[in-house]
Amino acid sequence: MTENEISYKVIGAAIELHKIYGPGMLESAWENALAYDLTELGLAVKQQVGLSFLHKEMKMDIGYRIDLLVEDKVIIEVKNVEVVADVHKAQLLTYLKLSGKKLGLLINFNAMVLKDGILRYVNNL
Numbered sequence: 001m002t003e004n005e006i007s008y009k010v011i012g013a014a015i016e017l018h019k020i021y022g023p024g025m026l027e028s029a030w031e032n033a034l035a036y037d038l039t040e041l042g043l044a045v046k047q048q049v050g051l052s053f054l055h056k057e058m059k060m061d062i063g064y065r066i067d068l069l070v071e072d073k074v075i076i077e078v079k080n081v082e083v084v085a086d087v088h089k090a091q092l093l094t095y096l097k098l099s100g101k102k103l104g105l106l107i108n109f110n111a112m113v114l115k116d117g118i119l120r121y122v123n124n125l
Contacts, residue, residue: 003103006043006074011118013037014107018114027080030109031067034078044071051098066095075104084108084119096123 017033035045051064068076077092084106092104104121111117 001071001073003073006071007103007105007120009041009043010034010038010070010074010076010105013041014109014118015114018109018111023080023110023112025080025109027078027109030080030107031078034076034107035068038068038070045069046072051095053098064095064098066099069101073101073103075099075101077104077106079106079108079117080110081108082110084117089119089121092119092121093123096121 014034017030017037031047035047038045046069047067049066049069050061051066053060053062053064066075067078070076075092075095077088077095079088081088088106092106096102096104100123102123104123106119106121107114108117
């Protein structure tokens, strides 16, 4: 399955989930519910995946955590914030760069209409 096919399924599942609950739940609730729904769709999902930072020859485990990694290809960063700040976008871009993954979705569930809360980022490696 390609990154685009995976992201299509992720976005569909997130929108369906948001239709049920609307904005306002905790990020951890959204993350766990979305992980469950994606697994039910037959996708391989890992939660809170540790991400090392390699500086020169030194590998540093300093606390980077990918919210959801789907099919070992697409990074999902779950947010529940009033406004997506530049630092949130930078966080996802950093995760893409450090992991070598090509595609990431930043999903802010605190949107009245979820499609307005979904940002797609591509790592041009």
